[in-house]
Every structure is written in structure tokens, then in C-alpha cells.
Amino acid sequence: MSHPDPLDPLRRVLAVHASGAPEEPTLECLDDDTLAALAEGSLGVAARAAALGHVASCPRCRSIVASVARALADPGVAREVASPGGAGRPRFYQIALPAAAAAVLLLLAWPRHTDEGGSPPHRSPPGATAVPLLRSPVGVVAQAETLRWTSVAGADRYRATLFDSHGRVLFDTQLAETLAALPDSVVLDPGRPYLWKVEARTGWQRWSASGLVEFSIAGGPPR
Amino acid sequence: MAQLQQAGPEAAWDLFLDRYRRLIFAAIRHYAQDYDDVMDVFARVCETLRADDLGKLRAYAAQPDHRARCSTWLVTVVRHLTVDWFRHRDGRRHVSAIAEQWPPLRRRIFEHVFIHHHSHVAAYEMIRAENAPTLSFGEFLSELRAAYRAVTDGKRGHVLRELWPAPPPDAEPEPAATSPGDVAERSQLVEQALGSLDAEDRTAVELYILDELPGALVAHIVGLPNAKAVYNRVYRALAVLRQRLEQAGVRLEDL
Numbered sequence: 001m002s003h004p005d006p007l008d009p010l011r012r013v014l015a016v017h018a019s020g021a022p023e024e025p026t027l028e029c030l031d032d033d034t035l036a037a038l039a040e041g042s043l044g045v046a047a048r049a050a051a052l053g054h055v056a057s058c059p060r061c062r063s064i065v066a067s068v069a070r071a072l073a074d075p076g077v078a079r080e081v082a083s084p085g086g087a088g089r090p091r092f093y094q095i096a097l098p099a100a101a102a103a104v105l106l107l108l109a110w111p112r113h114t115d116e117g118g119s120p121p122h123r124s125p126p127g128a129t130a131v132p133l134l135r136s137p138v139g140v141v142a143q144a145e146t147l148r149w150t151s152v153a154g155a156d157r158y159r160a161t162l163f164d165s166h167g168r169v170l171f172d173t174q175l176a177e178t179l180a181a182l183p184d185s186v187v188l189d190p191g192r193p194y195l196w197k198v199e200a201r202t203g204w205q206r207w208s209a210s211g212l213v214e215f216s217i218a219g220g221p222p223r
Numbered sequence: 224m225a226q227l228q229q230a231g232p233e234a235a236w237d238l239f240l241d242r243y244r245r246l247i248f249a250a251i252r253h254y255a256q257d258y259d260d261v262m263d264v265f266a267r268v269c270e271t272l273r274a275d276d277l278g279k280l281r282a283y284a285a286q287p288d289h290r291a292r293c294s295t296w297l298v299t300v301v302r303h304l305t306v307d308w309f310r311h312r313d314g315r316r317h318v319s320a321i322a323e324q325w326p327p328l329r330r331r332i333f334e335h336v337f338i339h340h341h342s343h344v345a346a347y348e349m350i351r352a353e354n355a356p357t358l359s360f361g362e363f364l365s366e367l368r369a370a371y372r373a374v375t376d377g378k379r380g381h382v383l384r385e386l387w388p389a390p391p392p393d394a395e396p397e398p399a400a401t402s403p404g405d406v407a408e409r410s411q412l413v414e415q416a417l418g419s420l421d422a423e424d425r426t427a428v429e430l431y432i433l434d435e436l437p438g439a440l441v442a443h444i445v446g447l448p449n450a451k452a453v454y455n456r457v458y459r460a461l462a463v464l465r466q467r468l469e470q471a472g473v474r475l476e477d478l
Contacts, residue, residue: 033283036291036299041443043290048446049422056422056429065444066434067306068299073440074253080246081294166237 028054030061039068131208132158132178132198137215144188144217147180147196152208155200159207162186162196170194190219232276239272239280246294250301255309264308268301325373328355329366336367343367344410409473416467424460431457 030038030051037043038051055062071077130152137144147160160180161172171186188194193216199207251264272279283289283296291299322333328350335346347363417425427445430436431453438450447453 032299032303033286033290033296036295038444039299040291040295041446042292042295045446047290052422052426052445056420056425057418062426062429063434064299064302066430066436066440067302068295069436069440069444071250071253071298071302072295073437074249076249077246077253077298080249081292081298084243084246084294166240 025060026058029058030054035061035064036068039065040072130200132200132210134196134198134210134213138213140216140218142218144194144215145182147182147198149178149198149210151178152200152202154202155208157201159199159201160196161198162194163212165193165195188217190217192216232273235277235280236273239277240269243294243297246297247301250298251305254302254305260309264305267308268304271304272300322370322373325370326366328358328362329370331355332363332367333370336370342410412468412471412473416464416471419467420460420463424456424463427453427456428460428464 034043034047034051038048038055043051055065072081132152132155133150135148135150137147147162149158149160157174157176158178159172159174162170162182164170171182173180182188193214195212195214197210197212199209202208247268248261248265251261251268255261255264279300283293289296322330325333331350331353332346335341335349336343341349343364346367347358347360350363351358417428420428423445427441427447430441430444431438436444438453441447441453442449445453445456447456
């Protein structure tokens, strides 16, 4: 037999009658430092009382505090908050995070392919269409003078990008071939990790991307 | 952070990203699951933090004292940028295109609640005043739920609850009040009853019930020792609200 929650009437009333959260802050709204401190519970008694005095009547600040508190309770976030940039990460992070940083700079450096209305470009969902497979360099290699990948059916253009481990774009090019020669200006240091990826244009504003692949030149210091 | 003030922009950025990129990613991934979304938001975060020679970071570092840990402040900043990014992407043009196929009433509700961010009651009042004088609150809620279902269809992640007001409960009964005056008046009564609580109690009630935050987190925020103390506070506050409303001649069940 189920018992109704005595809070149900109040929950219903609040959900229906509650004010909508304003998007824009007012002059009285708390700054990010205070919102963060309230969410992590680090404010002193007096400061907390003052902050709650505002939060109680401000749906915007209350929703932000709730949101940040929820994020801080997320195990993935909590781990990083406790030890930002901590050592001893699994290898996945050593590859995936520099790769992500690299992808960021890729996004920043290249013009966004948007239509006149500003809509985001179509992106092929992973696995829905063929993607370029990166053939070389992959892993530890003796040298890397060219980037090679497989062709994609229907692709008329490829976009290849090389990143260093901090996500800086070292080289990028667009071409119709499945091979790109690295210019002499791109100097790869032995032992350092590099990442690269290729996108294939398979239609109007439709690009099919490979995963990011890491490689390094043999002969450098042990990583 | 102190190193940021001494280093040049490039070196400072490298230092910052080296230390905090995992945290930034973790915070973004808390709100968004889609890989492309995560990468796009990360790009937006980096772009914003790098702007004006790391102006935002330097301004933070220059503050004489900080109330929160730097990493928690950063999670807050990333949260804002993530929500802004989703609002921009899923903004007026995008969702308006979805709403074009809807019945006129649902479209009006959509415009008030999802575009103009009016409360549900305010949206109801305005729609009735504009062109639907016979619209009952129950009919309004039914269309409101349909709009929520359509807008959130296929979306995932915690960002959903950041973008719009909480949807009405599914089991919403037909309220006794059907005129705009009744609804507005009762909404005002609820607001007055909530306002009669002290700030700590009201915040605890709203965080626990409206934001559905776990008791332990509410305790952390309002400075109570544990979740049990929050439950006690909230139930006591509920009793106070009931009393206040009954004094005004309204039972919670009637609202």
C-alpha cells in the first residue's frame, strides 16, 4: 500500500505558482564567488545569512546555487575540484584531454560552417556514415612527414589538422587527396605527443570526422 | 591563480589550461552528454576565458580575497557559459521552428514560458487576457505539459533543468480556481505565505521541493548539520505554510 507524500500538495503549488527564473541578473544578485561559496558551503555564518536573505527571494540566484551544488556533487566534478590537474590519471585522460583541447583550438581557429540563419552545421552522427580511418602516423613512429588516411565514399574534400599536446593547431589543410605532406615549418620533437584528425566532406555542410589519433616520434625522453 | 598575474598571456593560458582543463571538461560533461555539444561548449569556455588577455581570470586573481575555492568558482563560471551556449543554440529561432506545427494555444504558451520566461501562472493570465477568456487553468496546464514534452524530446542531461522553469507535475488536478483573478490571487497568497518564512527556511523549502536538491546538499547550503535537519525544517515550514494559507481562507488542496 502506498502512502501519499505529505509534501505533494506543496510541491504542486510551488511548481504551478512559482515565479519564472529571470535570465538577467539584477544589481542585488550575488556575484559568482559568493554563489560558488554558498553552493560549496564555505561561507561564514554572517555572510551566509546575508546571502540567503537574497537567495530566498531571487529565483535566479537560487537556481544557480542549486545547479552548482548539484554539479559539485557529481563524482566527476568532485574529483577534479578536490585535486584540479591531479597526477596519476589513467592513460585515457592523457590522450583524450589534450585531444579535446586540440579540438577546441580547431573550433576556434576555423571559421564555423553556418548557414545564413546561423544554424549549426549538420554533423554526421558517429557510426552513421563512413569516416576517414587514420593510417599513419599512429603510435610511436620513426618519422612523420606525411599524414595518410583512407578515402570515404562520396567525399569530395578532406580537412586534416595536426595538434600539439596543448591543443595548439600546428598544421591544417583542406584537400581532395587522402595524403597531406607536412611542411618544413612543422617541426615535430621526438618523444612529444601529437594528435591529428581528418574530416571528410560528404555533402552540403556535412562533414564526417575521424577520431583523434595520437602519435610521437621515437627517440625522445621516456614519457 | 597568482601565477596568472605574473605570466604573459600565452604562458598564463598554458598554465591555467594545464591545471584546470579536466575540471572544465568535468563541469561541462555534468551538464551535457553529447560529444559535439561538450566540445563546442569547451571551445566557448576557452574563447571567453582567453578574451581580453585572460581578462576574466586576471580580474578574479586580482581580487584581494575569495569566498569560494578557485575550482568551485570556475565550475560556476563554466555553468553560466554552458547554459548560455545552450540557450543560444536552442534559442528563439530553433524552438520557434518546432512550435510552428503546434496548435495556436500551445504556441502562445510556448512563447510566454520558453521564450519570455514568464511563470506558468503569469503566462496563463496573459493568454486569457489576450484572446482566450474562457480558457480554464486545467486546459492551460494540459497544453503546457504537451509543450514541455515536445521541447525536451530527445534532449538529455542536467542542462535541461537549467534552461526553463520546472514543468508542472504530471498528476496536476483541475484546480478550483478558473478565473485569472482567482489564479493570480492564489499565487499571491502562496508568495505571501512563503515570504512569511525566514530566509533560511524559505531557501530550504524551495531548494528541497522546487529544485529537488537532495537533503544533504540543502543542508550544506543553508548551514544545517545534515539531511535530517533539512527534512525537519521543511516539514515544519510546510505546517507553517498550511497555517498561513488556512488563515487566509485557502487550503493547500484547493490551490
